[in-house]
Amino acid sequence: MAKVEMTVNGRMTSANVEDRTLLVDYLREEKNLTGTHVGCDTSQCGACVVHVDGKAVKSCTVLAVQAAGSDVRTIEGLAGDDQLHPMQEAFRNNHGLQCGFCTPGMIMSAVDMVNRLGPKLSEATIRAELEGNICRCTGYHNIVKSIAAGAKAMGKGMKKAAE
Amino acid sequence: MGIEGIGARVLRKEDKRFITGQGRYTDDHKVAGMHYAAFVRSPHAHAKIKKINSKAANQMPGVVGVFDGKQLTGDGIGNIICGWMIHSKDGSPMNMGAWSALATEYVRYVGDAVAVVIAETLAEAKAAAEAVDVSYKVLKAVINAEDALKDGAPQLHPEAKNNTIFDWEIGDEAATDAAFKGAANVVEMDIRNNRLVPNAIEPRSALAEYDAAEDHFTLHTTSQNPHVARLVLSAFYQVAPENKLRVIAPDVGGGFGSKIYIYPEEIVCLWAAKKARVKAIKWTADRSEAFITDAHGRDHVSKAKMAFDADNRILGFKIDTIANIGAYMSLFSSSVPTYLYATLLSGQYNIANIHCNVRTVYTNTVPVDVYRGAGRPEAAFLVERMMETAARQLDVDPAELRRLNFVREFPHQTPVIFCYDAGDYETSLNAAMEAADYANFEKRRKRSARKGKLRGIGMSCYIEACGIAPSAAVGSLGAGVGLWESAEIRVNPVGTVEILTGSHSHGQGHETTFGQLVSDRFGLPSENVQVIHGDTDKVQFGMGTYGSRSGAVGMSAIEKALDKVEDKAKKIAAHMLEASEGDIEIKDGEVSVKGTDKKLLWHEVCLGAYTGHNLPEGMEPGLKEGAFYDPTNFTFPAGCYICEVEVDPDTGTTTIEQFVAADDFGKIINPMIVEGQVHGGVAQGIGQAMMENAEYDDSGQLISASYMDYTMPRADDLPSFKVSTTETLCPGNPLGMKGCGEAGAIGSPPAVINAITNAIGHNNLPMPASPHNVWAAVQAGE
Numbered sequence: 001m002a003k004v005e006m007t008v009n010g011r012m013t014s015a016n017v018e019d020r021t022l023l024v025d026y027l028r029e030e031k032n033l034t035g036t037h038v039g040c041d042t043s044q045c046g047a048c049v050v051h052v053d054g055k056a057v058k059s060c061t062v063l064a065v066q067a068a069g070s071d072v073r074t075i076e077g078l079a080g081d082d083q084l085h086p087m088q089e090a091f092r093n094n095h096g097l098q099c100g101f102c103t104p105g106m107i108m109s110a111v112d113m114v115n116r117l118g119p120k121l122s123e124a125t126i127r128a129e130l131e132g133n134i135c136r137c138t139g140y141h142n143i144v145k146s147i148a149a150g151a152k153a154m155g156k157g158m159k160k161a162a163e
Numbered sequence: 164m165g166i167e168g169i170g171a172r173v174l175r176k177e178d179k180r181f182i183t184g185q186g187r188y189t190d191d192h193k194v195a196g197m198h199y200a201a202f203v204r205s206p207h208a209h210a211k212i213k214k215i216n217s218k219a220a221n222q223m224p225g226v227v228g229v230f231d232g233k234q235l236t237g238d239g240i241g242n243i244i245c246g247w248m249i250h251s252k253d254g255s256p257m258n259m260g261a262w263s264a265l266a267t268e269y270v271r272y273v274g275d276a277v278a279v280v281i282a283e284t285l286a287e288a289k290a291a292a293e294a295v296d297v298s299y300k301v302l303k304a305v306i307n308a309e310d311a312l313k314d315g316a317p318q319l320h321p322e323a324k325n326n327t328i329f330d331w332e333i334g335d336e337a338a339t340d341a342a343f344k345g346a347a348n349v350v351e352m353d354i355r356n357n358r359l360v361p362n363a364i365e366p367r368s369a370l371a372e373y374d375a376a377e378d379h380f381t382l383h384t385t386s387q388n389p390h391v392a393r394l395v396l397s398a399f400y401q402v403a404p405e406n407k408l409r410v411i412a413p414d415v416g417g418g419f420g421s422k423i424y425i426y427p428e429e430i431v432c433l434w435a436a437k438k439a440r441v442k443a444i445k446w447t448a449d450r451s452e453a454f455i456t457d458a459h460g461r462d463h464v465s466k467a468k469m470a471f472d473a474d475n476r477i478l479g480f481k482i483d484t485i486a487n488i489g490a491y492m493s494l495f496s497s498s499v500p501t502y503l504y505a506t507l508l509s510g511q512y513n514i515a516n517i518h519c520n521v522r523t524v525y526t527n528t529v530p531v532d533v534y535r536g537a538g539r540p541e542a543a544f545l546v547e548r549m550m551e552t553a554a555r556q557l558d559v560d561p562a563e564l565r566r567l568n569f570v571r572e573f574p575h576q577t578p579v580i581f582c583y584d585a586g587d588y589e590t591s592l593n594a595a596m597e598a599a600d601y602a603n604f605e606k607r608r609k610r611s612a613r614k615g616k617l618r619g620i621g622m623s624c625y626i627e628a629c630g631i632a633p634s635a636a637v638g639s640l641g642a643g644v645g646l647w648e649s650a651e652i653r654v655n656p657v658g659t660v661e662i663l664t665g666s667h668s669h670g671q672g673h674e675t676t677f678g679q680l681v682s683d684r685f686g687l688p689s690e691n692v693q694v695i696h697g698d699t700d701k702v703q704f705g706m707g708t709y710g711s712r713s714g715a716v717g718m719s720a721i722e723k724a725l726d727k728v729e730d731k732a733k734k735i736a737a738h739m740l741e742a743s744e745g746d747i748e749i750k751d752g753e754v755s756v757k758g759t760d761k762k763l764l765w766h767e768v769c770l771g772a773y774t775g776h777n778l779p780e781g782m783e784p785g786l787k788e789g790a791f792y793d794p795t796n797f798t799f800p801a802g803c804y805i806c807e808v809e810v811d812p813d814t815g816t817t818t819i820e821q822f823v824a825a826d827d828f829g830k831i832i833n834p835m836i837v838e839g840q841v842h843g844g845v846a847q848g849i850g851q852a853m854m855e856n857a858e859y860d861d862s863g864q865l866i867s868a869s870y871m872d873y874t875m876p877r878a879d880d881l882p883s884f885k886v887s888t889t890e891t892l893c894p895g896n897p898l899g900m901k902g903c904g905e906a907g908a909i910g911s912p913p914a915v916i917n918a919i920t921n922a923i924g925h926n927n928l929p930m931p932a933s934p935h936n937v938w939a940a941v942q943a944g945e
Contacts, residue, residue: 018286034191035184037416039364040450044870047364075184088182092174095835098843099670100181101365101416107182123883130878134870136364136417137670139846139907140878142839 004068008033009077017064023057024048026064027074035075035104039134046133049105049112050074056112058132075104078111086153087111087146096146098137109133110147111154119155121148168683169898172835176689177674186414189368189383189447196442197370198227200432201288203278203295204455205270208304208527208863209317212268215278216296223294225287228439230431231278232265240264240434241400243427245492248641249329249501252520257329260320260525262491264400264427270299271319271490272527273863274455276427281439304527304863308487309464311524319490319525326525328488328497333505333579334518342479342516346470350553356541357930358462358487358857359850360454360873361534363669365416367457368447371432375440379407380433386412387422387667388707391644393699395425395494402433412697415669419847420533421457422669423709424494428456454868459857460534462487463500463541469549475557477568479516480508482545486523486531493532497523502580502640503538503628509577510546511588511624511801512568517578527863533709535847535908539627547623547913552926561917562596565624581628583799585891586827592624594825595803598885604807607820617810617924617941618820621917625804625910628797629902630715647793648712649705650720652681652728654786656773658752658766659691665705666717667697671904672836673713677721679832684725685765686751703789711902714832715798719896723790731786736768738779798893798901802826804845806914810922815938817853817919824886824910829893829901837903841886844907850876851908852915853932874933 004021005014008031015030027033027050036059039047048060051073079085087110090096097103113121113129121129126147127140135143167173180186217229236242243262250256266275278295282288303317310316311326319326343349363385370383380403386392389410397405415422432444448456464485470478486500505519536543550568554561566589575583596602604620611618631637634645651663660681666673678692695701708717729749737744740763742756755762763771771777775784805823810816824841831837854874858867867873892899912930919932925945929936 020286028191032193033184034188035186037188037365038190038449039366039416040870042450042869042871044875045364045450075182079183084182091182092178095175095839097178097181098672098839099363099365099417100177100186100414101188101363103181104184124879127879127881134364134875134877136362136419136847136875137843138839139842139844139876139884140881141842141846141883144878144883 002065004064006067006069007071009073019065021064022060023062023064023067024059027059033074033076037101037104039102044134045102046105046109047102049108049133051108051112054115056109075108078107085111086157087150090150090153091146094142094146094149096138096142102133102135106133106135106143110150113147114151114154119151119158121151123148167689168679169832171679171833173675173679173689173833175672175675176678177672188365188414188416189370189385192370192383194372194443198281198283198441198444199285199288200435200444200446201280201292202276202428203280203292203297205266205273205275205277207270207299207301208273209302210270210299211302212266212270212277213298213300217278219296220280220291220294223287223291225283226280226291227441228281228435229278229291229295230435230438232263232267235265235431235434236263236267238434239401240430243491244395244399244494245497246494246643247498249331249497251329252332257497258323258327259492260322264430272529273865274529275490279431279435281435281441281444306526306528306859306861306863308462308485308524308526311526312485312522319527323525328492328523328525330522331501332518332520335516335578336518339479339481339516339518343470343481346478347473348471348557349468350549350556351468352549352552354465354467354545354548355929356461356463356544357851359460359534359855360857361419361421361457361460362875363417363419363421366448366450366453367422367426367428369429369432370443370445371436372443373436381409381411382429382433383411383413384429385415385422386410387418387669387709389667389697390665390699390705391707392425396430396433400430402430410699412667418669419535420460420537420709423533424458426456450870451868454873455529455865458493458532459489459529460531461541462531465545467545467549469553471553471557475559475564475567477512477514480514482508482519484519484521486521487526487528488523489526489528489530491530493530496530496532499533499538504542506580507539507542507626507628508546508579511570511626513570515578528859535844536905539905540909540912543623543625543627543909544913547625548916551621551917561622562592565592581797584796584894586799586801587889587891588624588801590889591801591825591827592803594887594889595622595805595823598825598887599805599807599821599823601805611809617812617922618808619810619918619922620805620807621914621921622803622805623910623914623917625906626799626801627906627909628799629711630794630798631710631712632797633795634793644706645793646706647791648716648720649703649789649791650724651703651789652724652787654728654769656770658769660687661693661695662721663695663702664717664721665702665707666713667708669708671708671713676832676836677718680718680721680725684729685749687765711904714900715893715896715902716792716794718898718900720790720792722897723792724788727788727790728786731788732768734779734782735772736763739763739768739771739777794895796895798829798895800826800828800901800903800906802906802910804910804914806918808918808922810919810937812941815934815941817932817934817937819849819882822882822884824884824907825889826903826906827889827891828903829890830899831888837888838886840903841907842884844905845884845911846876846881847908848911849881849915852912852930854880856931
């Protein structure tokens with residue numbers, strides 16, 4: 001067992017967990033943050049994507065102890081209370097989700113994509129960058145549209161912030 | 164229609180919880196005293212169980228019970244049923260072997276559950292499951308359906324001689340043979356429809372709670388039809404009587420058919436919760452487990468031939484199909500290769516003579532059942548590959564051959580049961596050809612050729628059947644259930660409305676579209692309407708969501724209940740306003756007397772219904788109405804899909820340059836959601852055509868049992884789609900709806916394969932057209 005401490009969605013958290021506990025299980029089972037999902041066991045589907053120190057990681061592939069001391073952000077903490085992040089808003093406005101199971105991972109990957117590559121994303125870039133996220137419902141058509149729109153909106157926000 | 168009524172692109176109400184991580188899927192639920200189940204599964208495709216030694220496992224930390232099939236059947240838990248009886252052509256009933264939720268004597272596929280361990284934590288349950296020692300006598304396995312029929316093949320079930328479950332036919336064989344005798348041309352094909360794994364991204368999960376004081380069970384489960392689950396768990400598996408069992412299907416992360424059935428794990432978790440005397444047991448499949456336990460789809464091999472006269476009109480169509488059912492008969496497995504398949508072999512065409520023979524066989528593989536489209540994709544693939552191939556052999560334009568043979572008058576009775584009620588196939592064909600700029604394809608082909616690439620175009624004019632049929636009709640064909648739907652409209656005293664429906668939403672957006680019916684009817688804002696579904700304690704009964712039925716059947720039930728609510732509200736308003744009922748109009752949240760300024764607000768009428776102070780003589784208070792709607796016929800969505808590809812002959816890599824869909828779904832409630840359904844269906848169809856394959860080795864190991872090995876379509880495998888709709892109303896239901904959930908998966912595989920075979924110049928290409936298969940086909944030639 002190990003005592004693990006990490007910041008999750010801006011709050012300090014801790015728990016005694018088995019050494020083998022995955023970050024996703026720390027979040028889901030210990031912290032009841034069930035918005036982060038598990039869709040496979042081979043790090044392929046991306047339903048479990050969260051941000052660790054500002055970078056997208058698959059939380060099914062990271063041990064909780066590896067994330068000790070880190071700043072972790074999950075879908076629940078992406079926006080403030082009663083607000084939506086522009087990327088969340090874009091997924092809703094563009095029907096970028098159906099069953100919703102892959103959606104948290106998609107949104108976390110999309111935000112990371114914009115953080116890394118900027119708000120102007122071509123369709124080809126978005127499609128290539130989504131290689132680590134599988135959706136079975138949407139055929140990706142509206143996810144790609146959502147991310148393009150969300151990226152644009154994030155860009156406007158960044159510009160405003162810079163001004 | 165109003166901004167939130169029928170036909171409006173209303174954004175989804177349910178999205179807020181999903182995009183913020185507040186969705187509540189089965190595995191997200193936790194209860195005090197929850198234990199975990201881990202299943203011990205057969206590593207062999209076929210074996211006799213010699214001994215199960217669970218002594219060591221029982222003594223491991225946290226373990227509260229290890230149970231096997233003998234204990235399960237000893238407690239009277241019934242065998243798993245197949246809900247559709249098919250008779251062979253000799254009149255004998257299908258030869259169904261026994262399927263116990265935990266195997267008792269034999270295991271018949273890799274993944275067959277043998278025992279279950281219940282422990283305090285998941286890790287403890289899994290560790291103890293590893294320690295259960297099962298000794299097997301390994302038997303020879305058979306994987307392919309054709310091999311299973313051969314003399315000397317391993318036999319799976321004593322009930323099914325030669326592994327044959329039934330040998331069934333449809334259509335008039337003598338008349339069809341006679342039609343071939345007079346043919347000017349006959350086109351023949353061998354066609355294999357590859358086996359698929361549905362792969363909803365949410366793995367199956369069950370949380371079974373047992374309340375010992377009340378002797379009452381609650382099951383949270385990943386189900387498309389919780390009421391059917393409760394009925395079957397009660398009536399057939401004897402887990403608990405229906406009044407002692409509540410089934411809840413909360414947010415469900417995709418189904419595609421695979422979550423229709425009541426699987427062994429749900430039965431076992433319920434039974435074991437009581438047996439182990441624990442408050443609750445949770446089981447959630449990991450993906451590897453899902454691959455070897457979720458019902459698979461497709462897996463047909465067929466020989467087909469089509470006869471044409473000298474003018475290229477179709478004279479007859481004859482098909483011989485072998486369908487692989489897997490190791491056991493799953494709930495609707497027998498209906499898929501029969502009434503959901505062979506009844507659609509007339510396609511969009513006027514074919515006077517059709518005969519289809521279907522043999523279904525057991526093999527040592529995962530059971531096969533409904534997967535998006537279910538039988539209809541197999542039929543569309545046969546018909547549309549045949550039409551394209553025939554056009555090439557007869558040297559006519561593929562579009563013209565189809566046009567020449569289209570059904571043009573409705574109703575149209577096919578020789579294979581169905582009576583098509585409405586359609587306009589030429590309009591969707593024209594719409595698709597225009598959207599694809601079909602006329603200029605040769606220019607694009609030349610451009611590709613200059614780069615050393617092979618360009619191809621292919622189309623598919625599919626038809627399918629949805630909603631499923633009148634209950635009496637499906638009953639006469641062997642179905643064990645009725646296929647109606649129920650709805651209840653509860654108008655609250657403040658005028659807000661709750662829709663209780665037996666349909667289940669697992670991605671389809673019912674919380675939005677069902678509400679649109681109320682907005683349309685009474686002019687209420689969508690925030691005043693709540694859709695309640697998925698809980699047997701809340702909704703009286705329902706048949707659930709599959710077969711693209713929630714619009715045509717589920718919404719029809721809602722419409723019927725709304726008629727009753729409207730009728731009563733008008734009576735109350737007429738009484739309150741001292742007007743004639745026929746003059747009352749409900750619009751924009753107001754109830755008024757036509758042509759006057761006399762009116763009430765909607766909620767005043769609703770409140771009046773509940774105070775009961777001023778109701779017409781003899782009227783009961785309240786404003787709540789229910790309805791059951793039984794469809795009058797199948798519905799027949801149809802359309803035309805065109806796919807254009809570019810093949811790199813050096814690598815076999817194929818890119819989809821464009822994909823066009825022109826569908827006729829009848830009346831559309833929310834075009835945004837319908838387009839989304841088409842996108843998703845087409846993606847799954849392209850997946851079948853180019854990527855996906857459940858691949859077994861000779862010993863019966865599923866070697867494509869993870870996302871590393873089973874190629875799921877990803878964003879960069881697919882293009883953006885060009886989708887549009889045309890409309891002929893379905894005359895069989897009040898809204899004129901046909902259904903849109905499966906069309907994409909039904910219509911797209913033949914379009915893709917027609918395009919790739921057009922590019923490479925011959926038909927010698929298996930599905931999936933993976934880069935390797937395409938490359939090999941280019942190398943091999945015809």
